[in-house]
Amino acid sequence: MKTLNQKNKQIKKPSLEYYLNLQYPVTIYPDLESGYVAHIKDLPGCLIQGETIEETMANINEARELWIETAYEAGDNIPLPSTDDNYSGKLLLRMPKSLHRSLAEAAEQENVSLNQYIVYLLSASM
Template sequence: MKKDLDYYAGLPYREVIEVDPAGGYVGYIPELRGCITQGETKAEILEMLEDAKKAWISTALDDGMEIPEPLREEDFSGRFNLRIPKSLHKRLAMQAKAEGVSLNQLAMYLLASGLKTAAS
């Protein structure tokens, strides 16, 4: 399949819309760095974001830039390895034992509670 404007424009990129403190809304596509637009309403932002995405992709293609594709659920296994200092490992293990949970459960809880809540 030819990876042209139509190919990339049809991919399911994640669109983020946030309230602009100055008024209106800001919309952007995280995978396409710098692909951002502003508008007065959410409906306007969705339309403008589609135009911004096509312009971003078109420019990237013209400039020979690599165009990242959207992240897919199957790209994530739910596992990752993490090296930490022995002292932190000990503290976490002791806390997990005191709370009656596994180290894995405690680490998962701590990571999840530290993430900024955002609409995905």
């Protein structure tokens, strides 16, 4: 019978190339002082800037590779890229009764469902 340690030793860690070939979502936004800023939320601290979008994308790709290589060599956990599969589109939300009533009344005035009205408000605020 194998011990837990023996079982753990049989689990093979993916190669560095495996991690380097993963496609991580990148968020890029304008920065008034430096041009653009980009970050990869799945890789904590992986943040970079550039004067143009092209330069910023090149910089974030280099930063991603360095982040992964460093974590791999240190034996740290490398998170997998997040996807929309992580989000069902459903959200249970608790709110004060008075807010619920106000939203329901406003939705009724607009002749839409409460759900549609809340999605509209959230979208407009983004």
